[in-house]
Amino acid sequence: MAPLVDGQDPQARVRDLEAMLDALGDHAVIKLGPDGKVVRWSRTAQAMTGYAEAEVVGRPLSLLRTEEDREAGLLERELDAVRQDGRREFQGWRVRKTGERFLSHISLTPVTGEDGTVTGFVEVLRDATESARAESLFHGLLESAPDAMVIVGSDARIVLVNRQAEALFGFGRDELVGREIEVLVPGRFRDRHVGHRNGFLADPQVRPMGAGLELWGLRRDGTEFPVEISLSPLETAEGRLVAAAIRDVTERRETEQRLQRQRDEILELSTPVIQVWDKILVLPIIGTLDTLRATRLTEGLLEKIAQSQAEVAILDISGVPTIDTQVAQHLLKTVQAAALMGTVSIMSGVRPETAQSMVHLGIDMGRLRSRNTLQDALQLALAVLAERAGTAAAATRALSAGEGR
Amino acid sequence: MTEDVVPVMRIGDTLLVALQGDLDDTTVIRIEDQLTREIARSAATGMLIDVSRLSVVDSFIARVLARIVAMVRLLGAQAAVVGIQPAVAITLVELGVPMGHLDTALNAEQGLALLERLRRGDTGTGRP
Numbered sequence: 174m175a176p177l178v179d180g181q182d183p184q185a186r187v188r189d190l191e192a193m194l195d196a197l198g199d200h201a202v203i204k205l206g207p208d209g210k211v212v213r214w215s216r217t218a219q220a221m222t223g224y225a226e227a228e229v230v231g232r233p234l235s236l237l238r239t240e241e242d243r244e245a246g247l248l249e250r251e252l253d254a255v256r257q258d259g260r261r262e263f264q265g266w267r268v269r270k271t272g273e274r275f276l277s278h279i280s281l282t283p284v285t286g287e288d289g290t291v292t293g294f295v296e297v298l299r300d301a302t303e304s305a306r307a308e309s310l311f312h313g314l315l316e317s318a319p320d321a322m323v324i325v326g327s328d329a330r331i332v333l334v335n336r337q338a339e340a341l342f343g344f345g346r347d348e349l350v351g352r353e354i355e356v357l358v359p360g361r362f363r364d365r366h367v368g369h370r371n372g373f374l375a376d377p378q379v380r381p382m383g384a385g386l387e388l389w390g391l392r393r394d395g396t397e398f399p400v401e402i403s404l405s406p407l408e409t410a411e412g413r414l415v416a417a418a419i420r421d422v423t424e425r426r427e428t429e430q431r432l433q434r435q436r437d438e439i440l441e442l443s444t445p446v447i448q449v450w451d452k453i454l455v456l457p458i459i460g461t462l463d464t465l466r467a468t469r470l471t472e473g474l475l476e477k478i479a480q481s482q483a484e485v486a487i488l489d490i491s492g493v494p495t496i497d498t499q500v501a502q503h504l505l506k507t508v509q510a511a512a513l514m515g516t517v518s519i520m521s522g523v524r525p526e527t528a529q530s531m532v533h534l535g536i537d538m539g540r541l542r543s544r545n546t547l548q549d550a551l552q553l554a555l556a557v558l559a560e561r562a563g564t565a566a567a568a569t570r571a572l573s574a575g576e577g578r
Numbered sequence: 579m580t581e582d583v584v585p586v587m588r589i590g591d592t593l594l595v596a597l598q599g600d601l602d603d604t605t606v607i608r609i610e611d612q613l614t615r616e617i618a619r620s621a622a623t624g625m626l627i628d629v630s631r632l633s634v635v636d637s638f639i640a641r642v643l644a645r646i647v648a649m650v651r652l653l654g655a656q657a658a659v660v661g662i663q664p665a666v667a668i669t670l671v672e673l674g675v676p677m678g679h680l681d682t683a684l685n686a687e688q689g690l691a692l693l694e695r696l697r698r699g700d701t702g703t704g705r706p
Binding site: 475510511513 | 685
């Protein structure tokens, strides 16, 4: 016998339809009679509600409803409405056999006979607890985020804002939703911002906004404040959204500025130039010499030379922990620059171990004259001045003879 | 006869020259011409070149100064550069322009003393 095509064998057809119903998984399918009593009960309906088919067939479907719904006769009213107007979809609470309630998406469809009269209904239930939970989780997250969040659609119009954003910008939610994001951008940046956001929407990726730029937000009252913004694209059923997390950094900017000011002050303090004698300056160097400090030190010394016309500068390094090649290089540059202006430099405060390590490191200070103590350096400076003034006394001549020029 | 391009002041045996404005190749040649003739004519034994009014001193100017100093020395006089400004000094050191062979002083007064020492053959400038 030739095999029958599946569709023509009534039994195979029923088996197929049942398999198809089972495959719906999270959809419960229930056939009702015209009076709202259960006629057929899919296996998925059993899984969802906990009732077996045998328990429910012949009973009104209102057994799945809440007490309130039953008292209000909601099922009957729904059936009447569907009988009149056709298929309806809605959301509502259903009750499992255990008494547990669950939120459900429901579609109710009338089944009509050949003469057009309604012979029954099909109700399809889908458990919406998960998606409701996800949605409320999303809103919860949004509201509990530490930053102000503004979510923007691909047309740059605001879709969603959280409480923090309302507080930060001083706008109410309903004043923002639907408006372009530029309402939160100070006027002078708006044109540029339109270009940037279009660029971002074309190639969205998680990133901080305006790297290296100072960003400003605009409040409802017209005041501006510094912000930091990070952007992340959200792919959703409603299309591509962009979530912007906005943080008010007024306080941090102020702290940074205060730190910078203090750093400048410390630099200023750490490189004093002292005039100890007519035409003699002393530069006590304390701590490690990095490039920034060395530059400030050189500038400070040369300015003081220009101002005081001092002929000798003593660089005292007793407060420098170690003299390495780099520090020596900085010192030599200072000495050279001073020499170009016509001022002689003397190094002082070289400890025995410093002298050893400098020679071991191969540091060459050229012909820079050096002394162990500040006192010796000062005597040498006076000798240089006296010699220049042509009044070298016997004592200082002895000193300058000892310097081995 | 070329006109004078820089003002030259005479103090005793020393000529004081103040360089100023933009120095280009032509001007430099004329300055060299003027200064060498001035040394020869006046029989001065020293020259101070004041650069305090040059706001920009680059390696070109540094070479010009070295050339003038060499010419002056060839004519038997001493030369020193005075009035290098702090910013200029820092720039020259940062650029690594070799200036070690130049004698420098802070101002004209100290420059005169420096020339005096140079004349005595004493190079006590303390240059490293």
